[in-house]
Amino acid sequence: MTKKYLAKESHLDNLGLRAGEYALITGGSQGLGRAFAEVLARHAINLILVALPASGLAEAALSLSRQYDVQTRYIETDLAADGGVEAVARIITQEKLPVSVLINNAGTSYNCRFEDSTIDENEACILLNTLAVVKMTHFLLPYLKQCHRAYILNVSSMAAFFPMPYMPVYAPTKAFILNFSLALRQELNHTPVRVSVLCPNGIRTCRRSTDKIKAFGWIGRLTSMEADDVADYTIQKMLEGQAVIIPGIINRAIRLVGHYAPQAWVYAVVSALYSRTARGGKAKIAPLSSVTGE
Numbered sequence: 001m002t003k004k005y006l007a008k009e010s011h012l013d014n015l016g017l018r019a020g021e022y023a024l025i026t027g028g029s030q031g032l033g034r035a036f037a038e039v040l041a042r043h044a045i046n047l048i049l050v051a052l053p054a055s056g057l058a059e060a061a062l063s064l065s066r067q068y069d070v071q072t073r074y075i076e077t078d079l080a081a082d083g084g085v086e087a088v089a090r091i092i093t094q095e096k097l098p099v100s101v102l103i104n105n106a107g108t109s110y111n112c113r114f115e116d117s118t119i120d121e122n123e124a125c126i127l128l129n130t131l132a133v134v135k136m137t138h139f140l141l142p143y144l145k146q147c148h149r150a151y152i153l154n155v156s157s158m159a160a161f162f163p164m165p166y167m168p169v170y171a172p173t174k175a176f177i178l179n180f181s182l183a184l185r186q187e188l189n190h191t192p193v194r195v196s197v198l199c200p201n202g203i204r205t206c207r208r209s210t211d212k213i214k215a216f217g218w219i220g221r222l223t224s225m226e227a228d229d230v231a232d233y234t235i236q237k238m239l240e241g242q243a244v245i246i247p248g249i250i251n252r253a254i255r256l257v258g259h260y261a262p263q264a265w266v267y268a269v270v271s272a273l274y275s276r277t278a279r280g281g282k283a284k285i286a287p288l289s290s291v292t293g294e
């Protein structure tokens, strides 16, 4: 056994994990999922990355494996399609891959009036953001429970805390993830599995996200973060067993203000911000009276 391997093993032991175990990350080809993969690889944790076919997943897995000397596997599948999660389950079962960390990160959204959205967009958003998470967690849970220590990290959003005009389906899917995670955490209280849920504000990942953050002006600059910083902070908090993880002190303050401020004001502010970036140009902003229903 090499010196390097021994060092890895003692590091993993400190985290309660065992050498040879894997972290499964959905949406691991780019953005926040890729950043999670980097952080975990730095912790000497092997990786199973899942994303859509032809997304550069193979290259991402190879480069992480070379850079950090960890085992990496990748599975190309559409998690929103029938049989997508089952394909992942089949490979993990057949190859007997020991998974001790599950990160349900893949997600999708649109930003426009509900009436301008398509049924396909809404269906993809609901299936990927919620059903795929439920299925993946249900499949892996028996294996996770057999580990010495295991972690589930579900990626929600600050959108989970508020109804979001111009993202009317995305926000409820993220509220589902928040509540699902907290309920599961309670159920698994006396098992080796710790459940955390991440609720980030804007993250500078894909072009769509960065354009949206730019359009929010100074608020966007103040509240958004780089994917690497979000991933670093989140993995640290996940390993500490924190329930709800909100990266950025300003975002934690916004969460508090949003909780205690009159809800009509909260909806109006969210509406004003997200109408700026809505597909199809600047939408009309509803006056406060129509928001409160007066």
Ligand SMILES: NC(=O)c1ccc[n+]([C@@H]2O[C@H](COP(=O)([O-])OP(=O)(O)OC[C@H]3O[C@@H](n4cnc5c(N)ncnc54)[C@H](OP(=O)(O)O)[C@@H]3O)[C@@H](O)[C@H]2O)c1
Pocket (backbone or CB within 6 Å): 026, 027, 028, 029, 030, 031, 032, 033, 050, 051, 052, 053, 054, 055, 077, 078, 079, 080, 081, 105, 106, 107, 108, 109, 128, 155, 156, 157, 158, 200, 201, 202, 203, 204, 205, 206, 209
């Ligand atoms: N960016 C933000 O501002 C922000 C803020 C709050 C919360 N979040 C949440 O953070 C998570 C990651 O966001 P991100 O900005 O990193 O997204 P992203 O850059 O668009 O990456 C999404 C990842 O999910 C994968 N994916 C998308 N649809 C899939 C499907 N049907 N089946 C399998 N994999 C699929 C993508 O794979 P391909 O490479 O194959 O497309 C990609 O790896 C999401 O859950 C999002 O809701 C993001």
